[in-house]
Amino acid sequence: MDPLSLISKTAASGMRAQGERLRVVSENVANANSTSSKPGGDPYQRKIVNFENSVDPTTGAAIVQLGEVEADTSNFVLRFDPSHPSADENGYIKLPNVNPLIEMSNMREAARSYEANLSMMENARSMRRLLVDLLS
Amino acid sequence: MNTEPTSLFDLAPKRLQWLATRQKAVSENIANSDVASYRAKEVESFASYLDKAPSTGGLPEASVRDAKVSWSEDLTGNNVVLEEQLMEASSAAGQFRIAASLYRKAYDMLHAVAGRR
Numbered sequence: 231m232d233p234l235s236l237i238s239k240t241a242a243s244g245m246r247a248q249g250e251r252l253r254v255v256s257e258n259v260a261n262a263n264s265t266s267s268k269p270g271g272d273p274y275q276r277k278i279v280n281f282e283n284s285v286d287p288t289t290g291a292a293i294v295q296l297g298e299v300e301a302d303t304s305n306f307v308l309r310f311d312p313s314h315p316s317a318d319e320n321g322y323i324k325l326p327n328v329n330p331l332i333e334m335s336n337m338r339e340a341a342r343s344y345e346a347n348l349s350m351m352e353n354a355r356s357m358r359r360l361l362v363d364l365l366s
Numbered sequence: 367m368n369t370e371p372t373s374l375f376d377l378a379p380k381r382l383q384w385l386a387t388r389q390k391a392v393s394e395n396i397a398n399s400d401v402a403s404y405r406a407k408e409v410e411s412f413a414s415y416l417d418k419a420p421s422t423g424g425l426p427e428a429s430v431r432d433a434k435v436s437w438s439e440d441l442t443g444n445n446v447v448l449e450e451q452l453m454e455a456s457s458a459a460g461q462f463r464i465a466a467s468l469y470r471k472a473y474d475m476l477h478a479v480a481g482r483r
Binding site for chain 1: 383390399452456459469
């Protein structure tokens, strides 16, 4: 397959991976305050994405895809709130280890990488148009 | 006899092929810009590609190697810098445009000599 077609494949896989990453970020943000339903239980655990490179079996294009989505094992935030239904016997509730600032910067980065992949796709398309124009 | 137009017909496709492979390497770098410990790739120089490519017959693909220079590297050892890659991409796209229009020019020259039919 010619390099210009492979570029589209590669860029598309990159865009898809960044989209998936954005989805995980949005899951984290949505659950930033999700506590446990039972007293003293663990709240929502932040998720981390991993990217890995691989090769598309049909075209041989180098693509990127999302690896396993891991759980962030850092400590939960403790807050003293005895009246809360999920508070333990000492009156503390565990809040998710989601930091909205980190999630926002993660989101920005995903959007920026997405744009970079998109511009590669446009680049390849305009290069192919130049070749097709030679025919006219 | 001036043989320049024919050598241009030989050179331009090689240049286009090399630039397309170069663009492919950039695209892979950008797609892998968030993969842990990924190393940026680049294609061999055009001179070494010309040495490899036969003057007649098919066009081989330029070989890809790890990039020699990179602006920086993150904590996982990934040395893809998006700005650097986008600069590389636009430079390759511009040179592709030059090569394509040179090919066109060579064709127009032949056309001018051969006359319109």
